[in-house]
Amino acid sequence: MAELTRIVLAGEGGQGVQTVAEILAEAANEEGKQALYIPNFGVEQRGGVSVAYVQISDRQIGAPKFQTGDIVIALSDRAVHRTQKYVGPQTTFVYDSTIQGLEGELPENAGEVLPIPAVEVAKKEFHPRVFNIIILGAVVGASGVITLEQAKAAVEKRLGYKFTKQPELRDLNFRALERGAGMAVRRAG
Amino acid sequence: MSQKVISAEKRAFMTGNEVVAWAALAAGAEIMYGYPITPQNEIMHYWTRLAPKYGRSFLQTEDELSAGFTTAGGVMAGRKAFTATSGPGNTLMQEPMSMAEMMRLPTVVVVQQRGGPSTATVIYSQQEVTLTTIGGNGEGMRIVYSTATHQELFDYTIKAFNAAWKYRFPTFVLGDGYQAKMREPLTIYDPAERGIGMVPPEPFVGKEGIPGEDRPPAQYRNTFNLEEELYEKVMADVSEYEKIAPEVAEFQADGTEDADLVLVCHGVVFRAVREAVAKLREQGRKVGYFRPVTLRPLPVRQLREMVGKAKKILLVESAYGQLARLFKEAAYGSGTEILTLFRPGLGITAGEVEAKVKEILT
Numbered sequence: 001m002a003e004l005t006r007i008v009l010a011g012e013g014g015q016g017v018q019t020v021a022e023i024l025a026e027a028a029n030e031e032g033k034q035a036l037y038i039p040n041f042g043v044e045q046r047g048g049v050s051v052a053y054v055q056i057s058d059r060q061i062g063a064p065k066f067q068t069g070d071i072v073i074a075l076s077d078r079a080v081h082r083t084q085k086y087v088g089p090q091t092t093f094v095y096d097s098t099i100q101g102l103e104g105e106l107p108e109n110a111g112e113v114l115p116i117p118a119v120e121v122a123k124k125e126f127h128p129r130v131f132n133i134i135i136l137g138a139v140v141g142a143s144g145v146i147t148l149e150q151a152k153a154a155v156e157k158r159l160g161y162k163f164t165k166q167p168e169l170r171d172l173n174f175r176a177l178e179r180g181a182g183m184a185v186r187r188a189g
Numbered sequence: 190m191s192q193k194v195i196s197a198e199k200r201a202f203m204t205g206n207e208v209v210a211w212a213a214l215a216a217g218a219e220i221m222y223g224y225p226i227t228p229q230n231e232i233m234h235y236w237t238r239l240a241p242k243y244g245r246s247f248l249q250t251e252d253e254l255s256a257g258f259t260t261a262g263g264v265m266a267g268r269k270a271f272t273a274t275s276g277p278g279n280t281l282m283q284e285p286m287s288m289a290e291m292m293r294l295p296t297v298v299v300v301q302q303r304g305g306p307s308t309a310t311v312i313y314s315q316q317e318v319t320l321t322t323i324g325g326n327g328e329g330m331r332i333v334y335s336t337a338t339h340q341e342l343f344d345y346t347i348k349a350f351n352a353a354w355k356y357r358f359p360t361f362v363l364g365d366g367y368q369a370k371m372r373e374p375l376t377i378y379d380p381a382e383r384g385i386g387m388v389p390p391e392p393f394v395g396k397e398g399i400p401g402e403d404r405p406p407a408q409y410r411n412t413f414n415l416e417e418e419l420y421e422k423v424m425a426d427v428s429e430y431e432k433i434a435p436e437v438a439e440f441q442a443d444g445t446e447d448a449d450l451v452l453v454c455h456g457v458v459f460r461a462v463r464e465a466v467a468k469l470r471e472q473g474r475k476v477g478y479f480r481p482v483t484l485r486p487l488p489v490r491q492l493r494e495m496v497g498k499a500k501k502i503l504l505v506e507s508a509y510g511q512l513a514r515l516f517k518e519a520a521y522g523s524g525t526e527i528l529t530l531f532r533p534g535l536g537i538t539a540g541e542v543e544a545k546v547k548e549i550l551t
Binding site: 025036040066067 | 200202227228311312367370371372373374457458460461463464465536537538539540541
């Protein structure tokens with residue numbers, strides 16, 4: 001893993017990007033890494049693009065926000081527009097390929113562009129409610145900041161109380177996590 | 190009251206607002222008075238959740254004027270009291286804090302700066318420096334700590350209670366919306382375990398004994414009839430403030446001795462500056478940083494020494510020159526060139542700082 005990984009997650013309110021960012025940062029912290037997570041927030045209570053900034057490092061982390069992300073994940077058409085400015089030649093840009101009408105809208109300067117059919121997979125293979133877990137898997141797959149096992153432990157910590165009541169949910173979430181990780185494997189590795 | 194809040198030192202991962210609530214508990218704060226405003230709301234939320242478990246209290250007031258005055262009342266009754274606010278709330282807070290300054294009350298106020306002027310943004314800025322350091326109709330006889338990390342937010346919130354009760358000047362912890370909302374790791378601890386003694390509070394009114402015989406009379410005035418009387422009172426406070434200033438003032442500096450350029454900043458912007466300076470040093474550039482932790486009082490002697498040696502200064506802040514005004518006053522008389530990177534209400538990244546330095550040092 002690189003010394004410092006910068007991740008931008010963006011989507012519509014309700015898609016769970018802040019939850020994914022929080023689970024990821026907490027999991028990294030649990031592993032003894034330095035982690036910093038900051039949500040964007042404004043006066044609006046609902047609507048608007050929700051953006052989360054996560055930095056994970058072995059060393060002390062600087063400013064909470066940054067100019068260019070190593071991994072930028074956009075989960076809606078508005079999020080694709082909103083996150084263009086965080087993309088640079090070293091950036092892996094991940095977007096949901098279910099989004100229509102993105103011809104010519106994807107960042108041309110990205111190091112790599114990874115389409116992932118997360119919405120479709122969530123709907124057809126799992127359940128729409130595990131969409132954010134698929135995304136967490138994709139972030140883990142693309143960034144490698146934590147291992148899949150560590151991600152599972154973080155999900156267990158977060159949703160364990162639900163799993164106790166409905167054990168089949170554990171399997172559903174873990175499979176969604178693995179599926180997400182498998183979708184976002186970078187060419188460069 | 191004696192119940193331990195944090196039994197053993199532990200690593201935590203939480204928002205800055207939560208950090209403040211834990212630090213106030215650990216410092217032995219007995220009551221918070223507050224009125225909601227973003228981005229400090231969660232200080233109140235966490236406090237109201239935690240306080241009852243440890244026998245502490247909370248009072249929500251009708252506005253920030255009231256929150257400030259009740260905090261003043263709380264300390265006069267001998268309670269370690271505090272409040273927290275931001276932006277337009279900080280504007281209202283100036284009236285009660287002026288009274289605290291006049292009556293030498295050990296109030297503690299946590300400010301999480303948002304954009305200004307007026308309602309502006311609920312997000313972030315460093316635009317409440319002037320207000321917090323020298324706001325109000327007085328001489329700015331206050332202590333202001335500007336934090337950069339969650340660890341400092343915890344450490345200096347505890348310290349603020351001690352500084353307030355020791356020196357009896359209104360004391361502020363100056364954070365911002367980024368620090369309020371972000372999560373990062375820190376170590377929380379019980380001050381006693383670290384050998385930090387907490388200054389005990391004592392009531393200002395209702396004391397034992399006959400006033401004038403057993404003890405000095407408790408005269409806490411904010412109204413004066415004569416110019417001369419007021420002059421004497423203000424000058425006595427100024428002289429005491431100037432006397433304690435060198436022991437209160439804190440700063441952090443590195444690489445300033447041989448620097449072609451010294452970057453000056455405070456608060457969360459220091460994180461970007463430290464990162465940029467480390468990178469520039471790796472590239473062989475002679476740059477350093479000087480960061481006052483206390484914005485009131487400033488570390489004037491060390492600041493003037495640094496300016497005396499520096500070839501150039503670059504002031505970096507998320508405001509249009511609020512730190513710069515304080516800095517230039519302290520540095521007055523030096524011929525060192527002062528350059529600026531002002532981004533009012535906007536976050537500053539290490540990349541921007543690095544680019545600006547390279548532009549200057551070409």
